[in-house]
Amino acid sequence: MNVVSGSLKSGSALADDYIKRFSQVQHLYGADFNQTSSWEKRAEWLDETEQNRVSRDELFECLTQYNGKHNSHEAVHTSLELLKKPGTLAVVGGQQSGLFTGSLLVIYKAVTIIQSAKEAQEKLGRPVVPVFWIAGEDHDWDEVNHTYLMTPELKVSKIKMDAQPGPRSSVSQISVKSEQWRQALEKLGSILPDSEHKSDILHLLRQSTEESNNLSDAFAKLMGHLFGEHGLILLDSADPELRKLEMPLFETIIDRNDDLEKAYQASASRITSQGYSLQAEVAEDGANLFYIHEGNRFLLFKQNGYFADRKGVISFTKEEIKDCIRTHPERFSNNVLTRPLMQDTILPVLSSVLGQGEISYWALTKDAFEVLGMSMPILLPRMSFTLVEGTLQKYMDQFGISFQDVQYRLEDLRQTWLSQQDTQQIQPKFEQTKQAFEALYDPLIHELAQTQPGLTKLGETNKNKIMEQIAFLQRKSKEALEKRNDAGLRQWDRIGVSLFPLGKPQERVYxxxxxxxxxxxSWINDLINISEHYSAEHRIIQL
Structure with missing residues (x-):
């Protein structure tokens, strides 16, 4: 495999400036991830505030229990033993529990967490463990219930799992039946071409799903199988045992809710005043917590001295909600603005690995960290890749096009190539014919109008019919040209659908x-090895 750099169009102006022009947005964040001194200062701060986080012994027991069920690997146990010891730091990143792990960016995030933890350990000369935070508390089923593969016919095929009728609960609480797993696996098996690895792939997927009754458990088992040997610790944010450890911060969020709201609003104002758009909503009177009631997950707001949802289904006084937190912490969960705070309360977070959208909305949390006497961790952009198979590279070389050509002007170049195959220049002749016909016919229609005005409309209608017939023949000649060059056009199509399926970067789809x-x-290990050194720059892997 060969690795080369190649820029990828950004999805966020704020994240783009964070990565490439940090000095312009430093006041919206904290430390510069490119500076070694930032890592050293963060480590020192974590040492000084050890007592402010959850007990390492309790955290060890919780994570050992969870990983024992889904990610039981010796290297993971070693990471957990290290995390139990004061002084060990963590590189943390998270994602929703997508079907069959979801898109490639999930894999790249795990690789980034593992590699950056290794580099930080070498840089600081102290233990740093990788942790993957599964966002099982999220309730947006439509974001996680599907994945995409490319078919042999060069189509982007979607594998989707419909939800069972029931409450709008967190993904980790939505039951997935064996028949749903079977149907999804059958479709995946029908799409994957036969290969020497296919039976092993399907066996792994079948095994992970047979032992799981929800997406999050299956996701954890697959991630454990792929990355457990690298010591990647997993946690599910919806784990009831983890909720018990989160109880103190839930109470603090209620106590300091007004201050936190002001902090989020101030950050939002700062961001928009610089011309950036907000990547997360900062709702007026938002409590930034969810409450699960009869299986449904409700976002809480402050209304007339009460904490309630918008529909008035639930309502608490401040003391009532704090009492509920103490007795039923499993009923509460974070939104995107409080999750970063919770993460730093649970773990000694040296750095948080984030995608571009996440980098953008984390800018909203800087003041909130300070309100709670905390400090934003180092935000490390997730590594980004595009995989280019050997045959694909051969096609690109054959047509003389680059990755940037594919990204920005593929269709124009495809049409240019097709026109070059028209050695008789039939298409230009059609254009010349239409121009010549109009040049002769328009004066004739004008003369008819002088003779009898009523003939003008008839002349225009007649002209349009003739032009339609010429255009029809032109289309048929182009179809014949395309049919004659079908093999080449399929090569162009393969380039496009492989690198930018559905018009999106490959890593966000496949x-x-x-x-x-x-x-x-085992190719996962090759991916980890070739990305041995962290880089925020997009890289093209030529397979």
Missing amino acids: NIFYYLNRFGI
């Missing part, structure tokens, strides 16, 4: 098992 089916499950 599933890793398409590639593992070709190269084997």
Whole structure:
């Protein structure tokens, strides 16, 4: 495999400036991830505030229990033992529990967490462990219930799992039946081409789903299988045992809710005043916590001295909600603005690995960290890749096009190439014919109008019919040209659908098992090895 740099169009102006022009947005964040001194200062701050976080012994027991069920690997146990010891730091990143791990960016986030933890450990000369935070508390089922693969016919095929009728609960609480798993696996198996690795892939997927009754558990088992040997610790934010450890911060969020709201509003104002758009909503009177009632997850707001949802289904006084937190912490969960605070209360977070959208909305939390006497961790942009298979690279070389050509002007170049195959220059002749016909016919219609005005409309209608017939023949000639060059056009199509499916970067669409089916499950280790050194720059991996 060969790795080269190649910029990828940004999805966020704020994140783009954070990565490339940090000095312009430093006041919206904290430490510069590119500076070694930032890492050293963060480590010192974590040492000084050790007593402010959850007990390491209690955290060890909680994470050991969870990983024992889904991620029981010796290297993970070693990471957990290290995390138990004061002084050990963590590189943390998270994602929703997508179907069959979801899109490639989830895999790249895990790789970034693992590699940056190794580099930080070497840089600081102290233990740093990788932690993956599964956002099982999220309730947006439509974001996680599907994944995409490319079919042999060069189509982007969606595998989707419909939800069972029931409450709008967190993903970790939505039950997935064996029949749903079977249907999803059958579709995936029908899409994946036959290969020497296919049976192993399907066996792994079948095994992970048979032992899981929800998406989050299956996701954890797959991530454990792929990354457990690298010591990646997993946690599910919806784990009831973890909720018990989060209880003190839930109470603090209620006590300091007005101050936190002002902090989020101030940050939002600062961001928009610089011309950036907000990546998360800062709702007026928002409590920035969810409450689960009869299986449904409700966002809480402050209304007339009460904490309640917008529909008036639930309502608490301040003391009532704090009492409920103490007795039923599993009923509460964070939103995007309080999750960063919770993460730093649970773990000694040296750095948080984030995608571009996350980097943008984390800017809203800087003041909130300070309100609670905390400090924003180092925000590390997730590593980004595009996988280019050997045959694909051969096609690109054959047509003389680059990755940037594919990204910005593929269709124009495809049409230019097709026109070059028209050696008789039929298409230009059609254009010349239409121009010549109009040049002869328009004066004739004008003369008819002088003779009898009523003939003008008839002349225009007649002209349009003739032009339609010429255009019809032109289309048929182009179809014949395309049919004659079908093999070449399929090569162009393969380039586009492989690198930018659905008009999006590959990493945001395709599933890793398409590639593992070709190269084997152990290819994950090759990916980790070739990305040995962290880089925020997008990289193209030529397979």
